[in-house]
Structures are given as structure tokens and as C-alpha cells.
Amino acid sequence: MDSAVAKQGRLIDIRKVSYDYGYGDVLKDVSFPINTKDFLAIIGPNGAGKTTLIKIILGLLKPHSGRVEIMGKTVEEFKDWKMIGYVPQKATSIDSLFPVSVKEVVAMGILSSLRFPRLSEENDRRVFTALKQVGMEDYKHRRIGNLSAGQQQRVFIARALADRPKILILDEPTTGVDARTREHFYDMLHKLNEDEAITIVLITHEVGIINRHVAQVACLDLTLVYHGSHDEFCRSDEFKRMLAEGHHLVSHHH
Amino acid sequence: MDAFFLYGFLQRALLAGVFIAIACALLGVFLILRRDAMIGHGLAHISFAGVALGLFLNMMPLAVALFVAVAASMIIMKLKVTAGLHGDTAIAIFSSVGFALGVLLATLSHSFNVDLFSYLFGEILAIDTSEVLFSVALAFVVLCLVVLNYHKFLYMTFDRESAKASGVNVDRLDSLLTVLTAVTVVLGMKVVGILLVSALVVIPAAAGLQLAKSFKQAIGLSTSISVASVVLGLYLAFLLDLPASGSIVLLSFLAFVLLFVLRRTRK
DSSP states (O other): OHHHHHHHTEEEEEEEEEEEOSSSEEEEEEEEEEETTOEEEEEOSTTSSHHHHHHHHTTSSOOSEEEEEETTEETTTOOOGGGEEEEOGGGGGOOTTOOOBHHHHHHHHHHTTOSSOOOOHHHHHHHHHHHHHTTOGGGTTSBGGGSOHHHHHHHHHHHHHHTOOSEEEEESTTTTOOHHHHHHHHHHHHHHHHHSOOEEEEEESOTTOOOTTOOEEEEEESEEEEEEEHHHHHHSHHHHHHHHTTOOOOOOOO | OHHHHHSHHHHHHHHHHHHHHHHHHHHHHHHHHTTOTTHHHHHHHHHHHHHHHHHHHTSOHHHHHHHHHHHHHHHHHHHHHHSOOOTTHHHHHHHHHHHHHHHHHHHHTTOTTHHHHHHHHOOGGGOOHHHHHHHHHHHHHHHHHHHHTHHHHHHHHHOHHHHHHTTOOHHHHHHHHHHHHHHHHHHHHHHHOTTTHHHHHHHHHHHHHHHOSSHHHHHHHHHHHHHHHHHHHHHHHHHHTOOHHHHHHHHHHHHHHHHHHHHHHHO
């Protein structure tokens, strides 16, 4: 089963998903696939249903119609959640007084899935490797609240990586981060995508600032208005329309 | 000092007190960080109804209180999730209703006496052997369950949504934490009394949180302060003929003030 899916390269299948919070639709009939090694940006204006779609994929919300399949299984049947690393938007607004060290944050994911949790040598190594992947290994004894927003974001990515996921889903990862840090950040994601073959899915409301490393684009605005390669998106009518509507489209593509 | 450890009643008090102190501080850390510090206070008041009912029915008050507190904690949980009541409303209502019921039952059974007062103000020095065994066994179960679920509790307290997304059953663990709190509050009641038990849950944990850089430190500091307050408080009570409950709570408050000032002056 798994190998057949792998051959196809299809990790997640979003099929005719609709959702509403009781005051009109948020998502309507959205369908698109997420494939192995995609570097996908889900873009769209504020309130376009991006976060809602992510929460449906993660099983945090139930769609009102349609369904999501992960590796050929519905969200209800799917059990291997360690495969999906989730980095929430809230990462930037955590309780800054919470007494928890960087190392403890990164170990949370691994240890909470064990019946008799122990920070064994093997787990310790996984934590260190994950911190190294995001360049935060020197900060492991620091309290998370004492780090900058960008550093905290990296720690949360390390937490997701420590579970050795096949997919990394990031909700607005570069909010409140300066342009240079943002560039470094995308380089790091690119490296994970290339070297570790981790599928990257990120959402951003800054429609215009699509980094050059992004390979696929899914553009949401209630319905799916575009899904395809970043190249084609830049030449598409949708892109031009959004530009005209003033969505600050400054594609960093070249 | 030697005499302190020689008396049987002191040994019993120390044994039960130390176990209960650890359980209180452990849960306190989680409850404070979950912004749920008042639940201990609420459940203590509700256990008063249980104690009064126990005296009324002539059954072991501690056991009846345990049953009532656990049942109430589960109802409060449910109401919080489903009834759309604001924040602490369910706790506020339940705690006063519990106390009102307790007053009524106590009056009806003419048990407004020394026995009842020992539950209101705590009488750890008068704890008997069966109560010690009951308390130590239950506190031990609470400790084991907290230790086993430590990382899950930490994950969901720190970042509920991610915990849920990575497969942690947060709803079930919410219930577990609430029930464990109810059990611990009833146990703590024996040490410092219904009116002060929430102090035992909240103050040592709040003190420990002042200086901790990691969660491990927070837990270590909080439980140490809790145990130290109970042991020292019992010693002072014995030495100076003071009420144990008041001594214990004021000592833990002293620790809180010291650590609070230390943190503020460090910056």
C-alpha cells in the first residue's frame, strides 16, 4: 500500500473540501494534491480559508463536505501523525514566561508519543540533530521566552523535525521576521526539501512575497483559484488580477 | 528536634504530609500554567459538601468527599467545554453551591463540632493510621499518573494545538488532570484544611515558577518548596504550639515572597 502511494508520489489528497463557521462559506469545493518533495505555498488574502484548510488536513477540524486523504487513508483512519510536522502560527505568541528550555520544547514531540517516556541517548541525539538542522544547537539550555521570534520559530521547526516527518506544514512562518532572516529561513527550508526530501507546505497571507525556493503555488480565495507551478503562476491571469487588485504581489521569482 | 521524630503522630503527619505536598506542587505547576489556578479552590469548597455528607451519613468523610469532588470535577470539565459559560463561572457557581450544601447538611446532622472544624482548618497532627495509608496510597497513584503523562501534560499545556496535531489525546488528558486535581485537593484538605488547601496547590508552584529556566527546574523547585514548607511547618507547629495549617501556608508564602523578590532584583 505504502509503496504504491510512494510510486505515485501522492502524499495528501484534498477532495472537494468545504467548510463554514456558521457565517458563510470559508472553503468551497477545494481539491488539489500535495506530492512528495513539493515545496508548496498556499497563498491567498486574509480570511481565505488557508489556516482552516491546514486544520482540516491535521484532523483538528472536520470538513462539512468532501474529505482529505493522507497516504491513501482518510484523516479518521490515519494514525501515523508523526509523519506530519506542524509548526503553528502561534509560535510567535507563546507565553513568554513559560519555564521551558529549548531542549525541552524540541523533545516534547518525541517524548509525548512514548508510553514510558525517557530522554534516552537516542532521543537526545535526535533532539540535538534537529536543533543543528535549524542552526539552534547553541541555545538548547536557554528559556524559550528569552529568544527572538525568528529563533523561536526555528525551535518549533526543530520540534517538528525531531519526529522525522515526511511533511512539514508551517502556518505563516515568517510573520514578524525581517527580510534577511526570512531569506535565511527559506534557504533552510530549501535545504530540508532538497537534502532530506521533506515535503514543505507553508501558508502565507503576504500574497506577493513568494520566495524563489517555492516550487508550487495553491492560491485560495474561498475556492481554489490556482494550483500549479510557481513559474506558471507568475504568468497566469490570476496573478495579474491579484496584482491589479493591489495584493502587493512582489514575486521574488526570477 | 529528636523528639520531633519520635512521636507516632508526628511520623504519621510527616509521612502523609510529604506525599501530599509533592502531589499538590506537581499539579499546581500545570494548573497555574494552564490558567486554572482557581480550580483547587473551587474543588475544596465542593469537598466540604462531601465531608458534611459523610458526617451526616456516618461514613468516612474523606472517602465521601473524594467521591463528591471527583464527580464535581468531571461536571465542571464538561460544562467548561459544552455549556458556553465564561471562564471560571462554572467553578464559582459550584464552589458556593458546594459550601451552601455543606452548611445545610452539617446543621441538619448537628455536626458543627470539632470533627467538622478539623476538616475546615486541617488537623494533620491528628491523622490516624488508616487515613495515612489511604492518603499515601492515593498520593502515590496521583504521582505515578503525573509522572507517566508528564510529557503529554507539558506538551498540551505549552502548545495545545500542536500537541493535538501530533496525536496527543488532549480531551482525555484534560479529564485526567482534573480528576487528579480533585483527588489531590481532598488529600490536601487533611493537611491544611478546606479553607487553605488551594494555597498548598498554588503557592509552592507559583514560588517555583519564579526562577525556573526549564520545566524540570520548575517542578523540582516547586516540590522542594512544598515539602520544605510542610516539614518545617509541622516542626514549628509542634515546637511553638501553633496551628500546623497556618504555619505551612505562611512558610510557603514566605518562600514565594523571597523568590519573587530575588527574580525582580535579578533583572
